[in-house]
Amino acid sequence: MYSKLTHLQSTFTADCVIFGFEEGELKVLLVERNEYPYKDWWALPGFFVEHSETIDNAVERILYEHTGLRNIFMEQLYTFGDLKRHPQGRVITVAYYALLRLKGQSTLKPHSTYVRQAVWHPVENLPELAFDHAHIIDRSLEKIRQNIKSTPIAFELLPEKFTLTQLQKVYEAILGIALDKRNFRKKMLNYNFLKELDEKQQGVSYRAAKLYKFDKRKYAKIFQNDLSFKK
Amino acid sequence: MYSKLTHLQSTFTADCVIFGFEEGELKVLLVERNEYPYKDWWALPGFFVEHSETIDNAVERILYEHTGLRNIFMEQLYTFGDLKRHPQGRVITVAYYALLRLKGQSTLKPHSTYVRQAVWHPVENLPELAFDHAHIIDRSLEKIRQNIKSTPIAFELLPEKFTLTQLQKVYEAILGIALDKRNFRKKMLNYNFLKELDEKQQGVSYRAAKLYKFDKRKYAKIFQNDLSFKK
DNA sequence: TCAAAAGTGTTTTCCTTACACCCATGC
DNA sequence: GCATGGGTGTAAGGAAAACACTTTTGA
Incomplete structure (x- = not known):
């Protein structure tokens, strides 16, 4: 041996x-x-x-x-x-x-x-x-x-329920750059793997933001297409 | 120790x-x-x-x-x-x-x-x-x-001088799918890291194709922008 | 003249980017 | 009422995708 x-x-x-x-x-x-x-x-x-x-x-x-x-x-x-x-x-x-x-x-x-x-x-x-x-x-x-550009690792850093601004901050921290709020939200929501909840942020001294959840199943469905290339 | x-x-x-x-x-x-x-x-x-x-x-x-x-x-x-x-x-x-x-x-x-x-x-x-x-x-x-989607590894598999069809065949073999000739050529040439030579293929029994070279320097210049993200 | 591969353009669709103001809330 | 972040739309540009025929060459 x-x-x-x-x-x-x-x-x-x-x-x-x-x-x-x-x-x-x-x-x-x-x-x-x-x-x-x-x-x-x-x-x-x-x-x-x-x-x-x-x-x-x-x-x-x-x-x-x-x-x-x-x-x-x-x-x-x-x-x-x-x-x-x-x-x-x-x-x-x-x-x-x-x-x-x-x-x-x-x-x-x-x-x-x-x-x-x-x-x-x-x-x-x-x-x-x-x-x-x-x-x-x-x-x-x-x-x-x-x-972070190709996989949903950002969600592993956040609590289960999070706001879009929190999500954006994760991307900004990891990439080290500032992102445009409107473009960021549009893009994230377009992917269709975020579930909008009926809840809002608690305990903030300004307008409370909507909370979202990451939907693993939808993500998997969307990106199983990983293999289906176009010509 | x-x-x-x-x-x-x-x-x-x-x-x-x-x-x-x-x-x-x-x-x-x-x-x-x-x-x-x-x-x-x-x-x-x-x-x-x-x-x-x-x-x-x-x-x-x-x-x-x-x-x-x-x-x-x-x-x-x-x-x-x-x-x-x-x-x-x-x-x-x-x-x-x-x-x-x-x-x-x-x-x-x-x-x-x-x-x-x-x-x-x-x-x-x-x-x-x-x-x-x-x-x-x-x-x-x-x-x-x-x-192969993000780095120039395809060129490591080819001789120094190659035709666009040979290059396409490398992509097709690795990705396992057929690609559209016109789109492939347009895309590759648009990157501007291929140098068109004054030479043609030799010894083929059909119309000889133009030969190209991969230009490492140009590639490096173009993709140093890897770091410059947009907002 | 035939076989084999080279070479070539246009249209549509979609994603990315740039950009600025009003809204809701708590204090 | 003010400070703080929440939330929203549009236009322009560029890349990706779909798609088919003519040209060149050697045998």
């Missing part, structure tokens, strides 16, 4: 890039490390992948141990294997990313002594990061900037 | 999905294995990643040893780590893909005894493959189908 051939073994870890959206800002979840190397530094939640688990299972487990978060759908981003990315030798890491609805908790409780705390940081203002994690976050940002 | 912690070591390999285009068909390069497991089966060129090399270096080396090909620009596709993908235990593999100009050689000489020969196979008619390699090829195909 290959696992006996130690010269053909690699050190292999997984890192999680978890994005959230709050106060009009895109945020990323960082942990404060309690282990060498990079003890006391901020880093992405990440750890070794065990023999007995798939990579998907590993990132799920690692995220839970480092942040207490569970059942988060993560997607693979890229695998990094530069010789110098880890001070103690060549460590290959596979990065996963996810988008999350924030619910007010700005600090999360780790279930592991390897990290002290997990805190949301605005992507526009990150501390210095361990390893090549700044680079990994940059790559994740590129990825979600691409994806 | 981590490499001493054997329980935290993983078996890690790299596989190469190399596409080519010939006779109006998309082809993929497969090797006939001369090693267990899956001795005598067709498989993707792939092998262990060593401690001392980056992943990019590893795929370059492995491709050379298995096929004799060198200096091929490959891009990372995805990392696969299912528990059952390898009969001898959990082996993580990172897959890379590349697109190549074929030059007539349908069989390539391996520089390694691990494989017997490397042969181009039409993607529409593949033999049964070792491991999860059929799945990896499917994923690569999805990727290039996406990429």
Whole structure:
């Protein structure tokens, strides 16, 4: 069995890039490390992948141990294997990313002594990061900037019921540009995958906006046509 | 150093999905294995990643040893780590893909005894493959189908000088659909990154078509605007 | 002269963009 | 009554799509 051939073994870890959206800002979840190397530094939640688990299972487990978060759908981003990315030798890491609805908790409780705390940081203002994690976050940002144009990831960052202005702010935060309100609404509503609710925003000191829901089924129906190209 | 912690070591390999285009068909390069497991089966060129090399270096080396090909620009596709993908235990593999100009050689000489020969196979008619390699090829195909719509990968499959019909055939082979000749030409020429040459096709028994070149510089200039969004 | 592929325009439809003012609400 | 964001329409331009016949060439 290959696992006996130690010269053909690699050190292999997984890192999680978890994005959230709050106060009009895109945020990323960082942990404060309690282990060498990079003890006391901020880093992405990440750890070794065990023999007995798939990579998907590993990132799920690692995220839970480092942040207490569970059942988060993560997607693979890229695998990094530069010789110098880890001070103690060549460590290959596979990065996963996810988008999350924030619910007010700005600090999360780790279930592991390897990290002290997990805190949301605005992507526009990150501390210095361990390893090549700044680079990994940059790559994740590129990825979600691409994806937001072709997939409904924006809705993963919002509560179930949201206003069109909130939705627009997500697009603006991720793309880093200002969008035209009328054009944005026209376009979104034309897609026909938003369900207008009979409810309005609560507790605002100005005209309350209508609430909408994202309709996954309609979205799937519309974009199953992904495969039906025109000539 | 981590490499001493054997329980935290993983078996890690790299596989190469190399596409080519010939006779109006998309082809993929497969090797006939001369090693267990899956001795005598067709498989993707792939092998262990060593401690001392980056992943990019590893795929370059492995491709050379298995096929004799060198200096091929490959891009990372995805990392696969299912528990059952390898009969001898959990082996993580990172897959890379590349697109190549074929030059007539349908069989390539391996520089390694691990494989017997490397042969181009039409993607529409593949033999049964070792491991999860059929799945990896499917994923690569999805990727290039996406990429061909937004990047100039089609030109990597063609000779330097090509006709518009040849170019159209590449798009049709990858997308798997028939395209309208007039619309295709109009669109391609409108992009302004094709340079019309003063040469024509040679040796055909019908009206010879004009030859074109892909102009990388113009392409880069036009699509640097990638970042300049409109409101 | 025939076979094979090259080459060519117009119309319609739809999406994108630009742009500015009134409305409802809470304080 | 004022500040704050909510909400709305139209015109112009450009890309995508549908669609069929003539021309060139070599055999």
